[in-house]
């Protein structure tokens with residue numbers, strides 16, 4: 001079959017590789033200049049760096065498996081990483097059970113309760129029982145009001161803003177459950193993984209294999225319309241040409257995909273997709289002359305903070321890989337009409353720097369040698385209680401049109417491993433597809 005794939009992120013590239021391996025004629029069209037999507041990179045300090053911080057966990061079986069399959073095992077970098085929390089004007093370590101015991105923003109009783117409830121969630125297998133429960137209600141009952149006020153409430157707000165009270169318990173359960181699965185026995189240690197040379201090494205290896213199998217991956221060519229004739233897929237239109245396909249797979253966010261389709265599509269399938277909402281992300285990458293703290297990942301559970309986390313990447317991957325430079329990501333999930341999402345660079349940095357100075361009082365703008373700012377419009381789908389009702393299968397009601405994107409990942413939080421899994425699943429579904437007989 002002739003198959004067109006919209007988007008060269010990990011879902012699209014994984015599907016393309018599997019379909020090309022099965023002998024299909026595959027074309028991937030990507031709007032950006034390079035492949036990788038949200039896990040994409042840019043040239044940085046003599047190498048490449050993710051536009052949005054990325055790592056994988058031991059439990060990310062699909063990511064680790066794909067890296068190995070592509071012969072990139074020697075690129076894998078595993079590192080025990082220092083984690084922390086900035087709370088009550090203090091920078092506190094927050095990685096081990098012992099750190100939790102010393103976590104003074106919670107009463108001693110609530111620290112123990114925190115550990116017991118997190119351990120309980122790590123053991124629960126039947127997440128379906130939480131389907132119609134809101135995370136907020138469950139957390140307040142199980143962890144207690146103090147843990148909600150101090151930690152979970154502000155963190156959920158940082159991730160979902162005004163949607164935070166509506167977020168479903170399965171999403172929260174999965175965050176805790178999968179994270180616990182990445183820890184060694186006894187919950188004490190957690191190691192995170194990275195690819196030496198950046199995740200571009202993975203994207204490039206995928207593209208190389210797709211091309212070696214006779215497929216095409218074209219950048220800087222957004223698909224402008226998906227073409228249907230008599231209700232069946234016939235191809236797409238890019239800025240450059242019309243192309244015909246037996247199958248089109250869309251891996252882009254539902255709001256973007258729906259804008260490529262006729263508005264007349266109105267089955268329940270499309271109505272469900274229309275309901276999916278997203279938060280954007282704005283990430284400022286500061287290249288600084290010195291390390292700001294010993295922490296890799298610092299959560300900032302404060303609704304007044306302009307960012308949710310400070311991620312000092314070079315506490316995970318040595319500055320030696322970046323010409324000795326230190327690299328800090330300041331990340332915020334925001335509605336795309338939020339003033340910080342639309343802010344000019346100088347206004348965003350003003351807000352970011354003011355708060356960063358609260359965390360690191362010795363920080364000064366003079367420490368910053370370079371700033372790179374990236375925006376992602378579709379960074380995080382809003383996963384409300386009862387989200388199963390919003391899930392659509394990868395096979396759409398339009399014969400030949402398949403759909404695979406982050407909003408179909410559930411109950412897990414979106415992540416590279418799940419995109420690789422989804423790309424593999426949709427490729428299997430497409431392989432089994434037979435076009436209906438055309439009536440003359």
Ligand SMILES: Cc1cc2nc3c(=O)[nH]c(=O)nc-3n(C[C@H](O)[C@H](O)[C@H](O)COP(=O)(O)OP(=O)(O)OC[C@H]3O[C@@H](n4cnc5c(N)ncnc54)[C@H](O)[C@@H]3O)c2cc1C
Nearest residue numbers: 007009010011030031037038052054055222223379415416
């Ligand atoms: C801030 C942030 C941090 C993250 N950190 C991690 C992490 O540490 N670990 C982890 O495992 N996961 C992480 N993720 C999640 C991970 O990046 C995603 O799960 C994964 O990259 C999604 O891949 P995808 O192919 O489904 O979608 P995308 O990466 O969004 O790919 C879709 C592609 O389609 C392209 N496109 C859009 N419109 C068109 C069009 N009209 N025509 C052609 N192409 C188009 C886009 O440019 C994009 O390349 C993070 C995500 C974010 C936002």
